[in-house]
Amino acid sequence: xxxxxxxxxxxxxxxxxxxxxxxxxxxxxxxxxxxxxxxxxxxxxxxxxxxxxxxxxxxxxxxxxxxxxxxxxxxxxxxxxxxxxxxxxxxxxxxxxxxxxxxxxxxxxxxxxxxxxxxxxxxxxxxxxxxxxxxxxxxxxxxxxxxxxxx
Numbered sequence: 001x002x003x004x005x006x007x008x009x010x011x012x013x014x015x016x017x018x019x020x021x022x023x024x025x026x027x028x029x030x031x032x033x034x035x036x037x038x039x040x041x042x043x044x045x046x047x048x049x050x051x052x053x054x055x056x057x058x059x060x061x062x063x064x065x066x067x068x069x070x071x072x073x074x075x076x077x078x079x080x081x082x083x084x085x086x087x088x089x090x091x092x093x094x095x096x097x098x099x100x101x102x103x104x105x106x107x108x109x110x111x112x113x114x115x116x117x118x119x120x121x122x123x124x125x126x127x128x129x130x131x132x133x134x135x136x137x138x139x140x141x142x143x144x145x146x147x148x149x150x151x
Contacts, residue, residue, distance in 0.1 A: 003086050004079035006118050007100045007108030013038045016045070016067035020052050023066050034097045034111060037070050043106065045070035048096055076101045079108075087115055 014023055014035045023035060027049055037045035047070040053060030060069070076099045077086060086098055090112065100108040 001083045001118075002079065003077055003081045003083065003098070003100055003110050004107070006083065006114050007079070007110045008114060009108045011036050011099075011106055011109050013106075014047065014066055015039070016065070016070070018066045020061035020064040020066060020069055023047055024049075024052055024057070024061055033113070034109060035066075036074075036099055036106065036109065037066055038106075041104070043074050043076065043099060043101065045072045046074050046097060046099065047071070050096075071095075074099055077110075078102055083115070083118065086110055090115075 012026065012030055012032055012035050014026065014037055016037050016039055027033065027035065033049045035047045036043060037047055045067070047066055051069045051071060052064075075089060075093060075095060077089065079100050079102075081100075090096070090098060097109055097111040099106060100110060
């Protein structure tokens with residue numbers, strides 16, 4: 001499975017000059033935890049709800065702009081990156097999201113929540129033919145022995 005199969009395609013972007021309070025309002029309105037910070041066509045950072053203090057971050061957001069609070073080192077991956085590789089990148093760097101992009105275009109974003117949702121749904125794999133054969137076997141039903149007492 002690839003990143004393109006689980007990424008969120010509707011990426012919310014924001015300008016580096018936007019106030020932190022407006023960024024927080026956008027996150028709350030859209031029910032998201034990460035914003036991609038763009039300056040023209042270029043990705044210059046990622047702003048997470050943790051960067052701007054979360055629910056109790058009013059004092060952190062006051063009198064600040066996005067460029068002061070964002071994470072400037074953005075980890076980007078191509079859409080064909082495997083889920084395993086993406087999860088290992090996020091775990092190894094202790095980050096909450098990866099921006100799915102190539103040099104000229106942003107395709108989406110993959111967050112920890114996307115990976116947990118995938119894990120919760122379960123990744124279906126095709127069964128080998130030997131396993132399918134075992135699933136069709138039925139044991140005969142016999143009524144000779146009756147159970148006595150409590151199980």
